[in-house]
Amino acid sequence: MSTPSVADDPFYGRPFVSALAVMALLLAAANLRGGLVVVGPLVEQIRAGLNISAGAFSLLTTLPLICFGIISLCVPALSRRWAPQTLAIGGLLLISLGVMLRLVDSFVVVLLGTLFLGAAIALLNVLIPGLVKAFFPRRVGLMTGLYSVTLSMGAGLGVYLAVPLLERFGHWHYPVALWALLPVICALFWLPMLRVKGVGRPAHPVKVSLWRDKMAWAITFYMGLQSFYFYSMATWLPKILLESGLDANEAGTATALINLVSIPFNFLVPIMAARLASQHRLVLGVFLASFLGVAGLWWQPAAAPLLWASLIGVGCGGSLSLALSFFVLRATNTAQATALSAMAQSIGYLLAAAGPAVLGLMRDWEGAWQTALILMLALQLLQLGCGWFAARPVKVVPDQDK
Numbered sequence: 001m002s003t004p005s006v007a008d009d010p011f012y013g014r015p016f017v018s019a020l021a022v023m024a025l026l027l028a029a030a031n032l033r034g035g036l037v038v039v040g041p042l043v044e045q046i047r048a049g050l051n052i053s054a055g056a057f058s059l060l061t062t063l064p065l066i067c068f069g070i071i072s073l074c075v076p077a078l079s080r081r082w083a084p085q086t087l088a089i090g091g092l093l094l095i096s097l098g099v100m101l102r103l104v105d106s107f108v109v110v111l112l113g114t115l116f117l118g119a120a121i122a123l124l125n126v127l128i129p130g131l132v133k134a135f136f137p138r139r140v141g142l143m144t145g146l147y148s149v150t151l152s153m154g155a156g157l158g159v160y161l162a163v164p165l166l167e168r169f170g171h172w173h174y175p176v177a178l179w180a181l182l183p184v185i186c187a188l189f190w191l192p193m194l195r196v197k198g199v200g201r202p203a204h205p206v207k208v209s210l211w212r213d214k215m216a217w218a219i220t221f222y223m224g225l226q227s228f229y230f231y232s233m234a235t236w237l238p239k240i241l242l243e244s245g246l247d248a249n250e251a252g253t254a255t256a257l258i259n260l261v262s263i264p265f266n267f268l269v270p271i272m273a274a275r276l277a278s279q280h281r282l283v284l285g286v287f288l289a290s291f292l293g294v295a296g297l298w299w300q301p302a303a304a305p306l307l308w309a310s311l312i313g314v315g316c317g318g319s320l321s322l323a324l325s326f327f328v329l330r331a332t333n334t335a336q337a338t339a340l341s342a343m344a345q346s347i348g349y350l351l352a353a354a355g356p357a358v359l360g361l362m363r364d365w366e367g368a369w370q371t372a373l374i375l376m377l378a379l380q381l382l383q384l385g386c387g388w389f390a391a392r393p394v395k396v397v398p399d400q401d402k
Contacts, residue, residue: 009138010196017192021135024193025143027186028088028128029150032121034158035099035179036064041162045172050107060102060114065231067118068125068349072342075126076208079338084127084134085193091127092183092190094120099180103173125345129327130338135196140328141274148266148321156259208339209399216340216396218389219326223344225383226319227352229290229376233312234258235356237297240369244301254309261310262317269321273329282322283387290315291380298373322387323348330396340396 011018039046039060047057078087094116101113128147136143158179165175210216237258241251269286273279293311296304327344331337362372 010135017196020189020192021196022143022146024088024186024189025128025131025135026146026150027182027189028092028124029147030154030157031092031095031179031183031186032124032151033155034182035095035102035117035176036061036121036158037155038158038162038176038179039102041159042166042172042175045166049105049172050110052107056107059111062353063111063114064118064121065349065353067115068122069346069353071119071122072126072346072349075123075342076335076339078123079127079130079335080207083194084131084334084338085190085196087123087127088131088193089187089190091120091123092187094123096180096183099176099183103176103180122345122349126338126341129324129341130331130334133328133331133337134334141271141325144270144274144325144328145267145321148270148317148324149263152259152263152266152317206335206400208335210336210339210343210396212399213396215330215390215392215394216343218386219323219330219340219396220344220347222319222326222383222386222390223323223348224351225379225386226316226323227348228355228379229383230316230320231352232355232359232376233294233316236359236363236369236372237309237312239363240297240301240373241305243369244305246302246305250305254305257306257309258313258316261313262320265314265317266321269318270325273322273325277393279322279325279329279391280388282318283384283391286315286318286322287380287384287387289318290383291377294373294376294380298370298377319383319387326390330390330394332395336396336398339398 011021039057043057046052046060047054075087082090098113098115098117098120101116102110104110104113129144132140132143132147161178162175165178166172168174234255238251238255241254242248246254269282273282276282289311293308293315296308296311301308323344327337327341331340359372359375362375363369366372
């Protein structure tokens with residue numbers, strides 16, 4: 001595996017600008033989930049304020065995932081027209097606009113804001129792996145780890161601050177409004193990035209297509225299956241544990257462990273992945289944690305709920321970070337990383353949007369969770385196969401080069 005040289009580093013000899021770039025990337029990551037997840041703890045207040053049903057409220061969480069899947073495919077074309085730094089600033093400002101529209105007491109306007117929010121996050125989701133490769137070619141593992149950790153912490157902060165801000169100010173608008181302000185502040189850190197030499201719109205942009213590349217498909221399905229797994233577990237784990245006899249506090253504590261336990265693995269897995277020519281051992285380790293966690297839920301959920309949730313957290317954190325690492329490690333340049341990120345996240349988040357619904361329908365059909373959990377175990381085996389193929393030290397090859 002070739003190592004990028006000093007000449008490839010746009011910040012070599014400029015530590016202040018490099019630190020500013022780190023801050024810009026991490027602040028962008030912190031804004032990619034907070035505006036979405038903040039509505040979860042405020043469900044009753046938002047439903048009452050907008051006078052909507054539970055089904056209508058669910059659109060506020062499912063629409064962004066659908067946007068992720070559709071808009072992701074458009075990002076490579078946008079990056080051929082505009083520099084990625086310009087698109088990043090536009091994405092942050094669009095997040096702010098989307099969140100502000102979700103403050104209007106009209107469900108139609110709130111849905112429009114949700115679409116803007118989902119589109120903006122999809123744009124940044126795809127752009128950032130390519131920017132990591134362009135900004136920090138010699139530190140891709142470290143930066144991918146920091147990006148992944150900040151992404152998770154931003155989501156956690158959105159949930160954690162929601163109720164205290166609601167209680168402090170007395171209206172659900174205040175915790176939501178926080179996530180309209182933060183992206184604007186973050187965008188200020190991106191303004192100096194517009195002047196970074198060597199990272200911008202190429203003089204002769206070339207369309208990169210990876211739809212005929214086996215490695216790209218392996219990474220795509222690895223991303224998709226881990227997304228299906230995470231969103232399904234995050235949605236239904238509390239219900240599974242409650243139906244097994246645990247009380248609400250026990251179920252909530254176990255569910256919170258998923259995000260808490262995942263954080264160190266968000267950070268460490270990309271660093272280890274970047275140091276290894278082959279990531280097979282990481283793929284296997286992540287698989288074992290995920291498989292054992294779901295197997296425990298299937299066997300006896302109430303026997304050791306904290307252990308099962310912790311294993312699921314290891315699997316979720318490790319598999320997401322590994323998928324993000326593959327975007328960078330299997331690409332030769334920024335254009336390829338962006339194209340691979342777009343392809344994988346498009347299909348990945350469409351699968352993620354289907355996950356909770358599929359498991360919920362299976363639970364309603366059977367009246368129990370056993371068959372749904374067997375499906376999750378089977379999908380873990382499929383994810384292992386995709387990850388094993390993607391872990392080989394082989395670069396993606398664009399269709400036009402075949």
